[in-house]
Amino acid sequence: MEKRGVAVGSLLTVANLSVEEVAAILAATDRLERMAAAERVRILAGRRIALLFYESSTRTRTSFELAAKSLGAMTTLVSDKSSSIEKGESLKDTGLTLRALGAECIVLRHANSGAPYLLAKSTGLPVLNAGDGMHEHPSQALLDLRTMLTRLPGMSGRLVNAKTLDGVTVVITGDILHSRVARSNAMLLPKLGARVVLCGPKELLPEDALGLGLASKGGVEIERDFDKALKQAASQGLAVAMMLRIQRERLAGLELDLGDYISRYQLDQERLAARAPEALVMHPGPMIRGLEIAGEVADGANSAIEDQVRHGLAVRTALLVRALGVGGFESVTV
Amino acid sequence: MSDLLILNGRLVDPASGVDGERDLLLRHGRVAAVEMPGQLRAVKGKEVIDAKGMIVAPGLVDVHVHLREPGQTYKESIKTGTAAAAAGGFTSVVAMPNTVPVNDSVAKLEWMMDAEREACVKLFAMPAATFGSLGEEITDYHELQRAGAVGFTDDGKPVLHDRVMRAALVAAAGIGVPISQHAEDTRLTGGCSMNAGPVAFRLGLRGMTVEAESKIVERDIRLLRDIEKQEGLRPHLHVQHVSTANAMEAIRQAKRSGLHVTCEVAPHHFTLTDEAVGDYDTNAKMNPPLRNDADRLAMIAGLMDGTVDCIATDHAPHALFEKEQEFERAPNGITGLETALGLALQVLHKGNGMPISRVIELMSVQPARIVSLQGRGTLSVDSFADVVVFEPSAEWSFEAAKSRSKSRNTPFDGAPMLGRVLTTISEGRVIYRG
Numbered sequence: 232m233e234k235r236g237v238a239v240g241s242l243l244t245v246a247n248l249s250v251e252e253v254a255a256i257l258a259a260t261d262r263l264e265r266m267a268a269a270e271r272v273r274i275l276a277g278r279r280i281a282l283l284f285y286e287s288s289t290r291t292r293t294s295f296e297l298a299a300k301s302l303g304a305m306t307t308l309v310s311d312k313s314s315s316i317e318k319g320e321s322l323k324d325t326g327l328t329l330r331a332l333g334a335e336c337i338v339l340r341h342a343n344s345g346a347p348y349l350l351a352k353s354t355g356l357p358v359l360n361a362g363d364g365m366h367e368h369p370s371q372a373l374l375d376l377r378t379m380l381t382r383l384p385g386m387s388g389r390l391v392n393a394k395t396l397d398g399v400t401v402v403i404t405g406d407i408l409h410s411r412v413a414r415s416n417a418m419l420l421p422k423l424g425a426r427v428v429l430c431g432p433k434e435l436l437p438e439d440a441l442g443l444g445l446a447s448k449g450g451v452e453i454e455r456d457f458d459k460a461l462k463q464a465a466s467q468g469l470a471v472a473m474m475l476r477i478q479r480e481r482l483a484g485l486e487l488d489l490g491d492y493i494s495r496y497q498l499d500q501e502r503l504a505a506r507a508p509e510a511l512v513m514h515p516g517p518m519i520r521g522l523e524i525a526g527e528v529a530d531g532a533n534s535a536i537e538d539q540v541r542h543g544l545a546v547r548t549a550l551l552v553r554a555l556g557v558g559g560f561e562s563v564t565v
Numbered sequence: 566m567s568d569l570l571i572l573n574g575r576l577v578d579p580a581s582g583v584d585g586e587r588d589l590l591l592r593h594g595r596v597a598a599v600e601m602p603g604q605l606r607a608v609k610g611k612e613v614i615d616a617k618g619m620i621v622a623p624g625l626v627d628v629h630v631h632l633r634e635p636g637q638t639y640k641e642s643i644k645t646g647t648a649a650a651a652a653g654g655f656t657s658v659v660a661m662p663n664t665v666p667v668n669d670s671v672a673k674l675e676w677m678m679d680a681e682r683e684a685c686v687k688l689f690a691m692p693a694a695t696f697g698s699l700g701e702e703i704t705d706y707h708e709l710q711r712a713g714a715v716g717f718t719d720d721g722k723p724v725l726h727d728r729v730m731r732a733a734l735v736a737a738a739g740i741g742v743p744i745s746q747h748a749e750d751t752r753l754t755g756g757c758s759m760n761a762g763p764v765a766f767r768l769g770l771r772g773m774t775v776e777a778e779s780k781i782v783e784r785d786i787r788l789l790r791d792i793e794k795q796e797g798l799r800p801h802l803h804v805q806h807v808s809t810a811n812a813m814e815a816i817r818q819a820k821r822s823g824l825h826v827t828c829e830v831a832p833h834h835f836t837l838t839d840e841a842v843g844d845y846d847t848n849a850k851m852n853p854p855l856r857n858d859a860d861r862l863a864m865i866a867g868l869m870d871g872t873v874d875c876i877a878t879d880h881a882p883h884a885l886f887e888k889e890q891e892f893e894r895a896p897n898g899i900t901g902l903e904t905a906l907g908l909a910l911q912v913l914h915k916g917n918g919m920p921i922s923r924v925i926e927l928m929s930v931q932p933a934r935i936v937s938l939q940g941r942g943t944l945s946v947d948s949f950a951d952v953v954v955f956e957p958s959a960e961w962s963f964e965a966a967k968s969r970s971k972s973r974n975t976p977f978d979g980a981p982m983l984g985r986v987l988t989t990i991s992e993g994r995v996i997y998r999g
Contacts, residue, residue, distance in 0.1 A: 243844075246767075321886070321889070321890065322890070322891060323889050323890075341891070343891035343892065343893050343894065344768055344769035344770050344845070344892065344893065345768060345769075345770075345844070345845030345891065345892045345893075346891045348844045348845050349845065349890070349891060349892075353889065363769070364769050364770075364893075365769030365770070365771075366768060366770075367769070408766075411769060414767065414769060418767075437766065439761070439763045439765070439766035439772075440766055441763070442762075442763025442764070442766055442767055443766070483756055483771075484755075
């Protein structure tokens with residue numbers, strides 16, 4: 232394999248993001264959000280960003296595209312369904328082709344874990360991981376973090392450091408095994424002081440998940456009883472209930488009794504009111520109402536689900552600026 | 566063929582119990598004399614190798630290589646694969662049958678063994694245990710053995726069905742050759758690309774459990790016991806590339822109970838763990854996968870206590886474009902012929918105190934015995950003049966770019982090695998000079 236490194240400005244994983252880098256990304260997000268549209272559109276004027284999507288996506292793709300356009304960049308969308316990928320072109324060659332056409336940054340969504348590393352190493356371009364297989368979804372974890380910082384009481388104006396989320400327990404519930412969102416959140420949030428409790432049945436949450444915790448201070452626990460997890464989170468400070476969809480497309484023959492699953496793990500109004508009435512309710516989408524989450528909870532006062540989508544647009548704007556090395560990120564090195 | 570004298574070296578020949586200064590005369594492709602220093606004189610016309618400070622050992626034997634010919638010569642050929650073997654000190658290799666087409670007939674076996682393939686070391690082959698390695702119907706063991714087969718295997722895949730594996734063991738027992746099993750319950754490993762555990766979880770890759778290996782080993786051992794009891798035969802099971810503590814323990818117990826089980830361990834399984842996958846390095850992807858450190862240490866323990874019969878490389882070359890793919894899509898396997906001795910000496914001898922003679926035993930006479938190679942794996946008088954001369958104290962780094970193999974897929978590019986091969990001799994011919 233070509234021994235090329237990963238370009239500065241890439242975001243492939245949250246694992247090696249320092250708290251300072253997280254703070255810089257969030258600060259840039261604030262700055263860009265406040266900026267007048269006419270000014271923002273000049274930041275990446277004329278720059279070329281390729282959106283390479285091997286898997287379907289609504290939120291992530293649209294928000295990266297809108298983010299790029301709001302910065303004045305040109306975008307091109309390449310999907311596996313309508314390109315030479317269908318003819319068998321490899322990821323490496325697809326990346327080299329995009330680079331030859333002038334792409335300066337590639338946003339990649341791919342069904343195989345680790346694909347962004349291959350693309351980054353073979354093109355030398357900054358690559359933003361927009362979700363790779365069961366591995367990671369770094370921009371999702373950053374937007375989730377920003378959602379928490381804006382919605383949790385007492386957070387606004389707090390400095391972003393290793394203690395920002397002290398006293399916050401994030402209960403991530405559902406199909407952890409197949410979830411890149413769970414992995415990115417479980418690796419990012421403890422860096423800022425949060426306690427992450429993973430919750431779900433053994434088939435969807437193996438003990439190996441504990442390895443996501445920080446080498447220094449852990450920060451990741453498993454609690455299979457959802458009621459207990461919620462109750463405990465609420466009793467220890469601020470609680471976040473992050474619900475995940477069961478990824479039928481990745482179950483690979485795994486049989487699940489959905490009726491049993493719903494009774495044990497669905498976040499419905501009764502459970503929320505009884506166990507953690509103040510909890511912030513989050514879901515990365517797409518959500519299946521009536522399965523992992525009841526409709527009235529998704530639409531209820533505790534829900535931050537639409538905020539998450541909005542923050543997605545803002546955070547991705549900052550990530551694109553960072554990837555292309557402009558707008559106050561010059562001093563931030565990876 | 567002219568005479569060849571190897572003088573002043575330390576001869577280590579575990580099969581004949583020799584470990585000391587000896588001079589060696591090779592003549593007509595055989596070992597003609599082994600004498601104390603000073604007895605054999607260099608005379609005009611004789612080629613002389615001065616082996617002062619070197620170890621002179623039987624040429625190494627690898628019972629598990631993939632030479633990719635016929636069918637995939639863009640990865641490797643018999644010529645290039647055996648050249649890599651020679652550079653690694655090997656003089657006998659056993660080719661696996663998962664070529665294209667699968668080596669499952671006398672005609673295909675004879676084609677592989679033909680001199681036109683230009684093997685530079687002695688080539689042996691294990692044809693497929695079942696037609697097409699499909700695991701359904703066993704091949705013609707009698708005919709294939711007559712044509713040179715030294716055992717049978719569906720390597721790359723297991724012989725999964727109890728009935729078929731039993732038939733294979735019975736048929737092979739009748740002619741005194743082993744069934745070499747790739748122990749993987751493929752019903753448990755679909756979609757998996759590395760070892761199950763925290764590393765796989767973090768990387769979002771589906772993991773192969775240790776049970777997927779040990780269950781097949783345990784099943785095969787049960788079959789051996791049944792066949793001994795019911796048929797009065799003594800079948801020989803050879804377990805390929807053991808990688809888990811569970812399987813190692815099952816083999817240890819089976820050996821204690823007197824069953825004819827042998828096994829091999831690959832250098833990567835006693836050197837690396839699944840952490841080596843790092844950022845999806847496809848050169849750390851093979852099957853069985855790199856395991857955790859407890860398993861790695863269990864491989865070393867098995868090598869130290871004699872449970873493991875031999876070191877085998879599972880040399881599995883793949884082209885760069887095949888490895889430059891998404892981790893889950895990249896093929897399994899790494900090259901190994903040129904790094905086996907250097908890693909064995911580095912990890913087992915230097916790192917774990919295994920005597921050099923024992924390392925040599927695990928790489929020469931013991932593998933030769935598993936597949937009943939007559940006159941190989943030893944340097945006693947009259948045996949084949951298969952010799953490796955290496956400098957045991959040489960510390961060096963492997964450079965994949967200089968490999969004799971057609972492929973470069975190794976996790977050991979730049980890795981420290983101990984012991985450097987200077988000369989490899991196959992049946993009296995010098996086939997490699999370092």
